[in-house]
Amino acid sequence: MTDLTTTIAGVRFPTCFMNAAGALCVTREELMALGRSRSGAIVTKSMTVEPRQGNPEPRYHGFAGGSINSMGLPNLGYRAYAEMIPDLKQFGKPVIASVAGLREEDFPVIATVINAAGPDLIEVNLSCPNIPGKPQIGYDPDASERIIKLVRPLITVPMGLKLPPYFDPAHQEAMQKVIARQGIDFLNLINSVGNALVVDPDRETVVIKPKGGFGGLGGAIIKPVALANVRAFYKLFEGRLPIIGTGGIVNGVDAFEHILCGASAVQIGTVLVEEGLEVFARLETELSAILARKGYSSIVDCRGAVREL
Ligand code: IRO
16 A cells, blocks of 8 residues: 655644645534544634635636635634634644734734644645735735744744745745745645636626636646646755645546645645545545556655656
């Protein structure tokens, strides 16, 4: 049997597959179900200071090649997740708390209390595309660095950043400098491709209600963008900064491609929402099969090994 375990910033994961923040992880029931499932970790919905209902519905739409969402950060508020974390830790797999904020000042408030609750890792979300009037922080290196400076001293568990997709090496290099200066322990690449538009030609409408139909694209259609960002940051950090690859993973081969590009673990969003928790067993079987076929006995054996021509 191939070894699908992995380690991120010194934390061991029983398998490299886990939910992406946002997918089936808002309520206590959903998080406990992730704990009982084969997910290799429990990742919370990105949390804000106050509980939020999120944007008006319809706000998620799945289609053949992926999904578009404009959820608008529906979550229970950080106090509820802080209370839940001790229970979530009983499942014997890492708990990753995803921290967001509507204002810069929110991030240290949430970080302090969540860190004290003892998650195994904290992911700071600098890339929500769906709050009307709020740009994605990760597209502004200065704003990103201000927020990182506020929370970095408060967080004692491994701290990562969830970044938006970048489409130009100059933007990746600018962010790399911020990350290197501030001492980040891992990256999660990528969040959804923000402010995309899906149209239903039969009804002659957009498919989600918020922001005139604009929302974050996920699923199979974004895999090349995700792979490009995993690869670019893997190379910028010379393989020394652990990366969670997120975006476009539908089957075991997609996960293998993320690992070849440099991912140490992968997260599943759209396909988890579409298929449910059973997806984890399928992905394990499929990734094991391809690793075995190629003669790799573990993820470390092929991580980052994609060949250039
Ligand atoms: O709309 C959302 O809640 C949302 C968030 I916070 C995010 O980081 N990414 C996304 O696609 N949707």
